[in-house]
Amino acid sequence: MPSLLAATLDLVLPRRCLGCASPAEALCRRCLATVCRPRSRRVGALSVWGAAEYAGAVQEVLVAYKERDRRDVGRVLGVLLAAALERTSAAVLVPVPPSAAALRRRGADPLRAIARRAARITGRQVRPVLRHVRPVLDSVGLTAAERATNLAGAMWARAPDVPGQACVIVDDIVTTGATLSEARRALRAAGWRPAEAAAIALVT
Numbered sequence: 039m040p041s042l043l044a045a046t047l048d049l050v051l052p053r054r055c056l057g058c059a060s061p062a063e064a065l066c067r068r069c070l071a072t073v074c075r076p077r078s079r080r081v082g083a084l085s086v087w088g089a090a091e092y093a094g095a096v097q098e099v100l101v102a103y104k105e106r107d108r109r110d111v112g113r114v115l116g117v118l119l120a121a122a123l124e125r126t127s128a129a130v131l132v133p134v135p136p137s138a139a140a141l142r143r144r145g146a147d148p149l150r151a152i153a154r155r156a157a158r159i160t161g162r163q164v165r166p167v168l169r170h171v172r173p174v175l176d177s178v179g180l181t182a183a184e185r186a187t188n189l190a191g192a193m194w195a196r197a198p199d200v201p202g203q204a205c206v207i208v209d210d211i212v213t214t215g216a217t218l219s220e221a222r223r224a225l226r227a228a229g230w231r232p233a234e235a236a237a238i239a240l241v242t
């Protein structure tokens with residue numbers, strides 16, 4: 039009885055805004071408007087847009103989504119990603135792939151689901167053409183140089199329908215940019231033209 043289960047879970051876990059604790063799903067409208075401040079940085083040749091700084095309420099929501107598997111925050115994350123995507127122009131979105139370990143642990147690829155939500159809002163199209171070709175370590179705790187070594191040559195991309203097709207690389211949090219750099223390398227090797235990236239949050 040899914041409705042009874044949902045009602046029971048709601049009693050146990052009341053849905054509160056992770057910013058101000060008012061009744062809301064993940065973030066209330068006011069907190070969402072406050073944190074959504076698109077910003078950009080360069081990662082090599084990539085122009086990267088993020089909807090927010092990785093701090094405060096956005097950090098709370100991303101930790102809930104990544105570490106506590108809170109699927110109910112997906113709508114808010116889709117709205118934030120869409121705000122970053124509005125600053126980019128390519129029609130095709132390519133999400134970075136989950137590591138094999140993350141996929142095993144979670145049984146799904148939540149970033150792809152969030153990219154689909156953002157694509158619906160912005161009228162884009164999601165093409166999950168990237169995958170890992172060898173195991174990579176969890177990047178938590180690695181230095182920038184170790185992250186780059188960990189990811190070098192780790193991805194492979196399916197070729198685009200049209201050689202030289204532009205795309206936006208999509209990730210959740212951009213830290214050192216090692217993931218985006220490897221994604222760009224693999225996409226270029228397959229014949230894509232990735233000049234832009236979009237993320238929910240940038241670590242600054």
Ligand SMILES: [Zn+2]
Binds near residue numbers: 056060065066067069
């Ligand atoms: Zn709030």
